[in-house]
Amino acid sequence: MPVDGAAAARVVLTLDGELHDPNQPLLHADDLAAVRGDGAFETLLVRKGRACVVEDHLARLANSARLLDLPAPDLGEWRAAIEMAAQEWGTAQEGVLRLVLTRGREQGGAPTAYLTVSPMSDRVDRVRREGVSAITLERGFSIDLAATAPWQLLGAKTLSYATNMAALRYAHTQGADEVIFVSAEGNVLEGPRSSVVIWLDGTFITPPAEHGILAGTTQRGLFRVARERGIECAYRPVRPADLIAAEGVWMLSSATLVARVHTLNGLALATSPVDRDLHDMVEAAVQPISAG
Amino acid sequence: MPVDGAAAARVVLTLDGELHDPNQPLLHADDLAAVRGDGAFETLLVRKGRACVVEDHLARLANSARLLDLPAPDLGEWRAAIEMAAQEWGTAQEGVLRLVLTRGREQGGAPTAYLTVSPMSDRVDRVRREGVSAITLERGFSIDLAATAPWQLLGAKTLSYATNMAALRYAHTQGADEVIFVSAEGNVLEGPRSSVVIWLDGTFITPPAEHGILAGTTQRGLFRVARERGIECAYRPVRPADLIAAEGVWMLSSATLVARVHTLNGLALATSPVDRDLHDMVEAAVQPISAG
Numbered sequence: 001m002p003v004d005g006a007a008a009a010r011v012v013l014t015l016d017g018e019l020h021d022p023n024q025p026l027l028h029a030d031d032l033a034a035v036r037g038d039g040a041f042e043t044l045l046v047r048k049g050r051a052c053v054v055e056d057h058l059a060r061l062a063n064s065a066r067l068l069d070l071p072a073p074d075l076g077e078w079r080a081a082i083e084m085a086a087q088e089w090g091t092a093q094e095g096v097l098r099l100v101l102t103r104g105r106e107q108g109g110a111p112t113a114y115l116t117v118s119p120m121s122d123r124v125d126r127v128r129r130e131g132v133s134a135i136t137l138e139r140g141f142s143i144d145l146a147a148t149a150p151w152q153l154l155g156a157k158t159l160s161y162a163t164n165m166a167a168l169r170y171a172h173t174q175g176a177d178e179v180i181f182v183s184a185e186g187n188v189l190e191g192p193r194s195s196v197v198i199w200l201d202g203t204f205i206t207p208p209a210e211h212g213i214l215a216g217t218t219q220r221g222l223f224r225v226a227r228e229r230g231i232e233c234a235y236r237p238v239r240p241a242d243l244i245a246a247e248g249v250w251m252l253s254s255a256t257l258v259a260r261v262h263t264l265n266g267l268a269l270a271t272s273p274v275d276r277d278l279h280d281m282v283e284a285a286v287q288p289i290s291a292g
Numbered sequence: 293m294p295v296d297g298a299a300a301a302r303v304v305l306t307l308d309g310e311l312h313d314p315n316q317p318l319l320h321a322d323d324l325a326a327v328r329g330d331g332a333f334e335t336l337l338v339r340k341g342r343a344c345v346v347e348d349h350l351a352r353l354a355n356s357a358r359l360l361d362l363p364a365p366d367l368g369e370w371r372a373a374i375e376m377a378a379q380e381w382g383t384a385q386e387g388v389l390r391l392v393l394t395r396g397r398e399q400g401g402a403p404t405a406y407l408t409v410s411p412m413s414d415r416v417d418r419v420r421r422e423g424v425s426a427i428t429l430e431r432g433f434s435i436d437l438a439a440t441a442p443w444q445l446l447g448a449k450t451l452s453y454a455t456n457m458a459a460l461r462y463a464h465t466q467g468a469d470e471v472i473f474v475s476a477e478g479n480v481l482e483g484p485r486s487s488v489v490i491w492l493d494g495t496f497i498t499p500p501a502e503h504g505i506l507a508g509t510t511q512r513g514l515f516r517v518a519r520e521r522g523i524e525c526a527y528r529p530v531r532p533a534d535l536i537a538a539e540g541v542w543m544l545s546s547a548t549l550v551a552r553v554h555t556l557n558g559l560a561l562a563t564s565p566v567d568r569d570l571h572d573m574v575e576a577a578v579q580p581i582s583a584g
Contacts, residue, residue, distance in 0.1 A: 008399035009322045025317035027326055029408050030301045034319055035392060037329025037452040068454070069461055100327060106410070107300035116321050118398070138441050140478065141432035149430050151296030151462035160329040162360070162445055169361055172445035184434065184476065188479055 007119040011095075013085045015077055015113035022116070031112055032103040037160030039102030039112070039153065040064035044082070045286060046095035046117060051086045052286040053254070054079065056217040060157060063100055067156040067220040070111055070218055073101060089117040096120060096255045102159065123167035123177075124256050131260030132177035132251065136240055137167055139181035139189055143237075146212035154212035164192035178251055180243070186255045187211060188238040191251045194259070198238060199248035199274050209233040222278065222286025229281070248272025258282050299411040303387075303401060305377045307369055314408070323404055324395040329452030331394030331404070332356035335546045336374070337578060338387035338489035343378045345546070346371065352402065352449060353391055359448040361402055362421060364581035373407055381409040388547045390411060416548050417471075423552030428532055429459055431481055432472035435529075438504035444506035456484035464477025470543055470551065472535070479503060480530035483543045486551070487511035490530060491540035491566050495553065500527040502536040510544040514570065521573070538545040540564025550574050 012020040020026055028056040032038040053059075058075045064074050078099065084195045095117045100111040109176045121213045146154040153160075167179045180196055181189040188207055190196055195216030204226055223233040243249050249261040249269060258279055262269055272278070304312040312318055324330040334349040350367045357365050367529030370391065394404040402442045406469045440444040444490075445452075459471045472488055473481040480499055482488055489498045496518055501507045515525040535541050541553040541561060550571055554561055566569070 006398045006400075008397065010502035012321045016317065020321070022321065026321040027300075027317055027318055027319040029304045029312070029314065029318040029322070029392070029406055030410070032457075033327075033329075034323065034391065034394070035323075035333060035451060035453075036448075036457055037454045038457050039454075041327060068458070069407075073368060098327065100321070102326070106298045106301065108298075115320055119323070137443070138437070140434070140437045140441060140444060145430070145432045149432060151429070151458055152432060153458050157452075158329075158454040161327075162329045162448075162452035164452040165324075165328055166360070166445050168442055231315075250444040252524070258569050 005079050006121045009116035009118045011085055011088045011115075011117035013081055013088065013115045015081050015115070017081060017084060019088065026114065027112065028105050030054060031104040032106055032110060033100065033159050035106065036103075037158060038068070039100065039158055039159045040068055040157055041060040042099040042103070042157060044097040044099070045255050046097050048084045049086055049089065049091040051082045051097050054082055056220060057099065057254070060215065060217065061101060064156040064158065065101060067153055068103070068158065070101060070103060073113070085115045085117050090290070091108035094120050100159070110217065113289050118257065122164045127177070127256055127259045130200050131262040133175070133189075133263035134178040134180050135171050135174055135176045135265050136180045136249070137170070139183060142184045143187050143211040144209060151264070155209065155214065157214055161192075162257075169191050178261070180264070182240060183211065186239060188240060188243065189213045191217070192273070194251035194256070196238070197222065197250050197252055198242060198246035199272050199278075200242060200246040203232040203234050204237050205234050205238060207238050211237070216252055218254055218257060218282060218286065221281050222252060225285045248274060248278070249280060252282065257286065301408035301410045303352035303377055303380045303407075303409035305348070305373055305380065305407045307373050309373060309376060311380065318406065319404065320397050322398040324398055325392065325404060325451050327398065328395070329450060329454070330360070331392065331451045332360055332362070332407040332449055333393070333451055334391040336389040336391070337547050337549070338378045341378055341381065341383040343374050343389050345509050345513060346374055349391065349546070350511065352507065352509065353393060356448040356450065357393060357443055360395070360450065362393065362395060365405070377409050379405045380425075386412050392451070393535050395447060396436045412547065415444060419469070419548055419551045421460045423554040424471040425555035426466070426483075426543070426553050427463050427466055427468045427557050428472045429462070430473050431475060433504065434476045435479050435503040438502060443519060447501065447506065450505055453484075459484050470553070472543075472556075474532060475503065477494050478531060480535065481505045482508070483545075486500050486548070488530070488540035489514065489542050489544055489547035490534060491564050492534060496528050496529060497526050497528050499530045503529070508544055510546055510574060510578065514544060514574050517573040517577045540566060540570070542570060544574065549578065
């Protein structure tokens with residue numbers, strides 16, 4: 001049933017700092033997360049008992065809340081809860097920390113806010129090592145929609161992921177691991193849970209967020225480190241033909257980090273000459289900063 | 293905070309027939325309904341202790357489950373639970389019965405299945421009496437998407453309603469009550485929680501479900517009764533200009549039943565000569581059938 005061998009949460013913490021038994025219910029039957037997918041989330045990597053790239057995720061959570069007309073999250077409270085959840089998870093293995101902020105119960109009142117930490121899904125080790133096969137799928141809307149319909153939640157990481165999960169299930173029926181969404185006019189957008197980055201003409205390129213895609217924290221980390229090392233990085237429209245012409249296509253995400261696309265629509269893609277460098281730079285980008 | 297004055301659920305029942313305290317949590321923190329909006333739902337009207345149009349809603353729930361690759365729901369079990377929930381609600385007032393079927397917890401295992409009954413939201417009485425003002429908003433995709441991307445869940449009533457709720461919030465900021473979505477090419481689609489029906493050239497017209505919209509149970513009930521009375525009903529493309537040319541525009545849904553659109557994009561629409569007839573036919577369509 002789970003699309004990618006996800007494991008049960010082992011740490012459940014509400015934003016008030018209270019730990020909960022993961023095997024006991026936490027949410028009311030009428031929480032708007034459950035009945036409307038109405039809220040925002042973030043997924044963070046936990047390594048050595050610390051969460052990675054915390055500030056970028058908190059900034060995106062705040063932006064999602066703003067787009068969703070939710071009260072601005074108290075980032076100090078979230079920061080403390082993230083630290084507590086990561087410590088509770090411990091240092092023995094990597095974990096996936098999820099931040100969940102919902103509109104609360106249907107009758108109104110306070111938002112629901114909690115954190116969970118789960119083991120890495122079974123697939124992550126293999127994906128990091130071997131990469132993924134991907135197919136392109138039409139997302140359905142134009143790259144202009146974010147500008148013409150700003151009320152749409154295109155820049156928010158909402159809990160309404162049914163279409164994203166359906167795309168992954170469809171890919172699996174086609175023998176592929178992953179999906180690269182393209183817009184109505186044929187522009188490359190993003191994956192259902194990741195950013196797409198290519199290496200073309202000596203430049204790391206990703207489509208601009210203005211095309212109605214989510215600003216990727218891992219992709220931004222890569223661009224930051226790459227630019228520090230003097231490597232060109234650009235936000236630029238990407239067409240499906242660019243994926244074939246590129247010397248490297250990757251899907252970047254917070255938990256998996258890097259998945260090299262080794263096969264696209266059934267066509268094998270050569271390993272990139274900068275694949276090793278990209279992995280190193282992403283690793284450098286997500287290192288937890290030592291406690292100050 | 294609630295978009296339309298919704299009230300707390302007073303009856304919470306799991307599909308196994310167990311009643312739960314509505315003020316106690318029911319769902320785990322990692323239920324895929326909450327973290328992915330991954331599941332299906334239905335909303336039924338409860339009148340005189342009975343749920344209305346049960347079989348149409350069960351058929352649509354089964355179709356949503358099929359589109360979502362969920363196990364086929366046991367309709368006999370749902371039927372029994374619906375009856376129990378409606379009886380538990382009682383005969384004193386109308387209620388809103390929600391059926392929720394989710395993919396279950398992230399680690400896999402059984403789907404989560406439950407029912408809630410809540411009081412009508414405060415707005416329903418007013419809307420039934422006075423109608424609504426509506427604005428048209430671009431939904432973002434083409435009427436061809438359902439055919440070209442069948443993996444998209446356009447015909448499923450999924451729990452991923454964040455965009456629908458955002459559209460309603462946006463309408464409220466524009467001083468309107470409701471939204472009529474139009475496709476990328478400018479075809480009328482549906483409301484965020486309702487079907488659109490117009491009266492034009494002596495015919496009730498609604499856009500075809502093949503345009504990527506949800507088959508409306510109340511709209512179908514109207515068409516059934518109207519055809520029995522010799523009135524023409526058609527599934528046909530509808531353009532925004534048709535909304536102005538029409539002698540009547542309504543938004544039909546299971547709980548509110550009929551909301552006459554009295555104002556569209558700021559323009560007052562005349563009351564339809566068949567408004568009273570339409571109300572009568574919808575009432576006839578949703579009468580609970582006596583126990584057999």
